[in-house]
Amino acid sequence: MIMDNKKKLSLIMFSGDYDKALAALILANTARQLDMTVNIFFAFWGLCLIRDPEKMSLEDKTAFEKMFTFVAPNGPEDLPLSKMNMAGIGKAMLKEMMEEHDTPDLTAFLKGAQKKGVNFFACKLSVEVMGFKSEEMLPNVKVITAQEYLKDALEADIELFI
């Protein structure tokens, strides 16, 4: 009952960019500080964010899915910037600047978000098309359909596509 009165932030995390993911997680964590319900729906490239780099599997995959497993970034810290990636130099600079200002990095934000009660959902269709397996994902990620996402977003106060 109390849950129902909470304000809700609903994010579609479509992009697999390091900087956009950072923005999404800063918003998510900040919303939790305001005691809002926060649901993130990871779809397409966004799935790369919730992929556990130590649990990659090639079993039972088609040739294309295997290729995709290698091509797609292997985990949060391996994601490119949306701008000025410059062979990783831009990201190195950004990470360095973040360190100087004691801003936690993406992996810390991801873990922190789950710890703070941000709910992670994976898009069922994307998971199937990209050939990802549940065991390759971070713990506590629920696979849901686009229909379930929409029903949830209808109840939200802020919906963003990132």
Next chain:
Amino acid sequence: MIMDNKKKLSLIMFSGDYDKALAALILANTARQLDMTVNIFFAFWGLCLIRDPEKMSLEDKTAFEKMFTFVAPNGPEDLPLSKMNMAGIGKAMLKEMMEEHDTPDLTAFLKGAQKKGVNFFACKLSVEVMGFKSEEMLPNVKVITAQEYLKDALEADIELFI
């Protein structure tokens, strides 16, 4: 009257990326399955999505508009991916994976969306700036102003910029 009670999804389709268009159309079709009103406002590169590749025209265009006609992608299947395009290899892989999982391609999604009652609108300013002509667009696309888009979005339950 019954229409007024319907939940509404309002999308700005700004991007001309194959994968983002796919995401938008999956959301649109899913929202229709939930009997929501769905309005897509195609602007800037998004116009490339609703361009009929068989109806391209160079008549009455300035030199720049003609150049733009050739440079901009010619239709849905010609759009690049937002990530990992790699000279089209990434898209070929994605399309192959989609076929294996019986996921329809972008052209099918576009036609399906209109058939299912998704409303397509084109941004008047973008149409003018890019020198597109109505006869170059898919049928049943209404050209509207940004002001008309905003008034409609104010009535929507979910608004996303894609």
Next chain:
Amino acid sequence: MIMDNKKKLSLIMFSGDYDKALAALILANTARQLDMTVNIFFAFWGLCLIRDPEKMSLEDKTAFEKMFTFVAPNGPEDLPLSKMNMAGIGKAMLKEMMEEHDTPDLTAFLKGAQKKGVNFFACKLSVEVMGFKSEEMLPNVKVITAQEYLKDALEADIELFI
């Protein structure tokens, strides 16, 4: 009191792309024509938009911040396109087409937006991480936290991430 009854548009300007900025400002100006309250929260690359090219400073910056000052675009007209930048040719074409159709350019849109009452906010964390100084920004830009942005967005009728 009258303010409270106004419809509100809340934009996060994350991207530093010329075309996306143009889209955001067209929406902002159009919303003002409809007498809506319009708040733009510039974050990450979006900060490049509200940077005054004539007021760049290298004082009191770390080596990394200095590098970043040079790498990041220097002002609105220096921003790349999100698509088809082609070493600036695409943008030159777009600007030329805009001129032919009497569409004002980005700098004019920015100034016009502030004049029309669009409120500009800069993300505190981004400002700190990128090492921007208040004096490097356009006048009348208020630096606020993500928490302040969220509280404001909760009151908005349309929220978009651009």
